[in-house]
Amino acid sequence: MRETKDREHQTMNQLLQMVAPGTPFRDGLENVLRAKTGALIVVGCSSEIMEVVDGGFSINCDFSPNYLYELAKMDGAIILSEDAKRILYANTQLIPDSSISSIETGIRHRTAERVAKQTGKLVVSISQRRNIITLYQGSLRYSLKETGAILTKANQAIQTLERYRTVYNQALTNLSALEFEELVTMHEVAYVMQRSEMVLRFKMEISRYVLELGNEGRLIQMQMVELVGSAEEESRLMLKDYARDSSDEKIREIQATLRKLSSEELLDANGLIRLLGYTSLSTIAEDGFHPHGYRLLSKIPRLPSVIIHNLVGRFGSFPRMMAASIEELDEVDGIGEVRARSIKEGLKRIQDQVFIDRQI
Numbered sequence: 552m553r554e555t556k557d558r559e560h561q562t563m564n565q566l567l568q569m570v571a572p573g574t575p576f577r578d579g580l581e582n583v584l585r586a587k588t589g590a591l592i593v594v595g596c597s598s599e600i601m602e603v604v605d606g607g608f609s610i611n612c613d614f615s616p617n618y619l620y621e622l623a624k625m626d627g628a629i630i631l632s633e634d635a636k637r638i639l640y641a642n643t644q645l646i647p648d649s650s651i652s653s654i655e656t657g658i659r660h661r662t663a664e665r666v667a668k669q670t671g672k673l674v675v676s677i678s679q680r681r682n683i684i685t686l687y688q689g690s691l692r693y694s695l696k697e698t699g700a701i702l703t704k705a706n707q708a709i710q711t712l713e714r715y716r717t718v719y720n721q722a723l724t725n726l727s728a729l730e731f732e733e734l735v736t737m738h739e740v741a742y743v744m745q746r747s748e749m750v751l752r753f754k755m756e757i758s759r760y761v762l763e764l765g766n767e768g769r770l771i772q773m774q775m776v777e778l779v780g781s782a783e784e785e786s787r788l789m790l791k792d793y794a795r796d797s798s799d800e801k802i803r804e805i806q807a808t809l810r811k812l813s814s815e816e817l818l819d820a821n822g823l824i825r826l827l828g829y830t831s832l833s834t835i836a837e838d839g840f841h842p843h844g845y846r847l848l849s850k851i852p853r854l855p856s857v858i859i860h861n862l863v864g865r866f867g868s869f870p871r872m873m874a875a876s877i878e879e880l881d882e883v884d885g886i887g888e889v890r891a892r893s894i895k896e897g898l899k900r901i902q903d904q905v906f907i908d909r910q911i
């Protein structure tokens with residue numbers, strides 16, 4: 552079910568990219584909309600398409616918004632190449648299988664829906680009377696919204712993302728402080744997992760608006776990138792810190808499963824902890840719920856990931872690493888006395904900062 556949704560989401564994103572404001576294709580569609588001539592446009596010219604096409608004439612020229620507008624004055628459908636860069640046929644009659652179900656009432660729109668379902672290609676219907684552009688592909692149906700309306704929604708989403716990001720930052724600071732104090736419980740970890748996932752889901756939603764807005768969406772995109780910042784990487788490192796199997800492959804698997812959870816499942820803390828590989832609370836009690844230290848170590852400037860990997864390999868958990876002397880750090884592969892000192896000092900600085908931030 553969720554996989555179908557993911558596929559639909561991907562198809563939708565591709566569609567929105569293709570018709571984004573600023574593209575010649577969108578300019579052409581807007582021209583037709585303004586001229587109120589209506590149009591039926593098929594993007595792609597496979598054998599399945601040719602089976603439902605009757606009559607018309609071959610054009611075979613480069614796409615231009617004006618040309619599309621001129622051709623739309625004629626009756627019938629216009630057929631474009633797969634990349635919408637060439638106009639292949641115009642004035643054609645489309646005869647899809649009439650037994651294919653359709654929710655549309657007008658003939659143009661019903662034809663568009665059926666052709667899209669029958670061939671899997673993108674079909675665009677521009678209504679002459681209702682001032683609306685509708686996209687069909689397979690069983691997907693989407694009416695393009697006015698740029699102003701999308702901008703309003705995108706701005707609201709940015710404001711919500713801002714609030715989510717603030718809460719996520721607080722959750723991370725709190726987790727860091729507890730990691731230094733060795734007081735982390737599964738609840739804090741599950742809470743941070745929920746919060747980071749919410750930020751990432753909002754990012755996906757805003758990315759959709761950005762695609763739909765085309766060149767009008769640049770400012771929204773810049774705000775989104777700025778707000779999300781390092782959230783994705785922090786979230787990955789946090790999973791690496793607490794997953795029983797912290798291999799990159801396992802972390803990718805956990806991330807993919809997280810993405811598929813419904814909103815209710817995401818609120819189930821026990822389910823999230825099970826995702827990390829803990830089957831019961833008693834397993835946690837035995838091992839202690841301590842991070843490996845990937846996330847906090849990554850905050851030390853210029854500390855290569857291979858050294859972080861060696862440190863985690865040697866000490867296993869963050870508290871043991873914190874308790875290690877300069878000499879013990881010095882024994883780790885790739886670490887000399889100077890680096891051992893800078894790691895100790897780096898961690899101390901992060902600890903002080905985290906405790907200050909927690910007070911704010």
Ligand SMILES: Nc1ncnc2c1ncn2[C@@H]1O[C@H](COP(=O)(O)OP(=O)(O)OP(=O)(O)O)[C@@H](O)[C@H]1O
Nearest residue numbers: 589626627628644645657658659660662678679680
């Ligand atoms: N099967 C078809 N093949 C090609 N063109 C079609 C087909 N069906 C309808 N059209 C085009 O759509 C035009 C309008 O049809 P109709 O008014 O019945 O559709 P509609 O769905 O009500 O659209 P609108 O909202 O634009 O009025 C026709 O004049 C013709 O150009």
